[in-house]
Amino acid sequence: MDIGNIKKHADLNFEVAQAKKNALEKLRSRQLMAYNERLFTADADTMNLVSTLKQNNKDFYMLDVNENPCHIKDPDDFLNKLIERNQETLNSYQQLHQDLAKKRK
Amino acid sequence: MTTGVLLYCFDTPEVNYHRLAERCVAQIRKYLKLEITIVTNLETYKKLKPMGMINYKMVEAKTTNTRPYRGKSVAWYNKERALAYEHSPYDTTILMDCDYFVFSDNLLELSKTEFDMMLHDRVHDLTGKDMILGKDESTLPLVWATVTLFKKTANSDAIFSMIRHVQEYYPHYRNLYRIRYPNYRNDYAFAIALHQLNLGNSIPTPMTMLADSVDVIDSDGDGIVFKHGDNVMFTSGQDVHVMDKEWCNG
Numbered sequence: 113m114d115i116g117n118i119k120k121h122a123d124l125n126f127e128v129a130q131a132k133k134n135a136l137e138k139l140r141s142r143q144l145m146a147y148n149e150r151l152f153t154a155d156a157d158t159m160n161l162v163s164t165l166k167q168n169n170k171d172f173y174m175l176d177v178n179e180n181p182c183h184i185k186d187p188d189d190f191l192n193k194l195i196e197r198n199q200e201t202l203n204s205y206q207q208l209h210q211d212l213a214k215k216r217k
Numbered sequence: 218m219t220t221g222v223l224l225y226c227f228d229t230p231e232v233n234y235h236r237l238a239e240r241c242v243a244q245i246r247k248y249l250k251l252e253i254t255i256v257t258n259l260e261t262y263k264k265l266k267p268m269g270m271i272n273y274k275m276v277e278a279k280t281t282n283t284r285p286y287r288g289k290s291v292a293w294y295n296k297e298r299a300l301a302y303e304h305s306p307y308d309t310t311i312l313m314d315c316d317y318f319v320f321s322d323n324l325l326e327l328s329k330t331e332f333d334m335m336l337h338d339r340v341h342d343l344t345g346k347d348m349i350l351g352k353d354e355s356t357l358p359l360v361w362a363t364v365t366l367f368k369k370t371a372n373s374d375a376i377f378s379m380i381r382h383v384q385e386y387y388p389h390y391r392n393l394y395r396i397r398y399p400n401y402r403n404d405y406a407f408a409i410a411l412h413q414l415n416l417g418n419s420i421p422t423p424m425t426m427l428a429d430s431v432d433v434i435d436s437d438g439d440g441i442v443f444k445h446g447d448n449v450m451f452t453s454g455q456d457v458h459v460m461d462k463e464w465c466n467g
Contacts, residue, residue: 177421
């Protein structure tokens, strides 16, 4: 491969890597979710914690992203909302990821 | 409880802020569907196209400040923001620069939570070239006043009173916090007030931005296409602060 093609290749890789970073920022912003006037991230950590706590308690307290306590009175409802938001963001990210994979080929 | 968006829009000799505000309003209508109040002056108001139901507040902007933009010094009428607490008719206000464009309803989610004031303390440069932040610009934990959510509470009232005080004695506070940037900037005034009062929440995700050296070359209601050097990229479904002030001129 000559230096001109190597440069094109490097530029393409930069664009793809940056598009991925931008999409991940979009995903993280979209995962922010209000619940009972508190703010949570609909990510794997939050879903796992809710899922674990609800196995032993009908209601419980959790810290939100600002470390304020939130009384979770209906864990099933909360978990469903977290999963819904999490999957919405991941579906959108997955579509972009596929487009980027095609671009790289 | 009412929630609405508050915009400040004053045309300067160099920049048609009214064009940016028109686009900003269209995006707010599409994604946030909230009531909008625009604080402006008569000169700018006359240039704004009819946009349906908008609350207007007429003020005379202070015209003493300037900023660097693409190698020139340009007028910058940014001092009225310190009066946002008085200007806002809403219980919960999303105070927004008219060069911030929403392409999602993420701000609605933030507005439904409990806080006095909430703003970004980090940025994400969409070009990946980290052109936004300089090094050692001050000894202050910086915040970005571009998008500021606040509620009508005693704490918010105190923050805005402090911002007005900082504005009045800005040379002193600039010296105190070793701020390099010579002109009055709301980001610093807000940061100083929050630091002095030990108040405020940060928005957990960074503000997505495009520096003033990045050209916006196309856009629709869902996103924008931008160019920096040889790189052309796009963003969609992502709120973005665009520092290119000419892209809405057509």
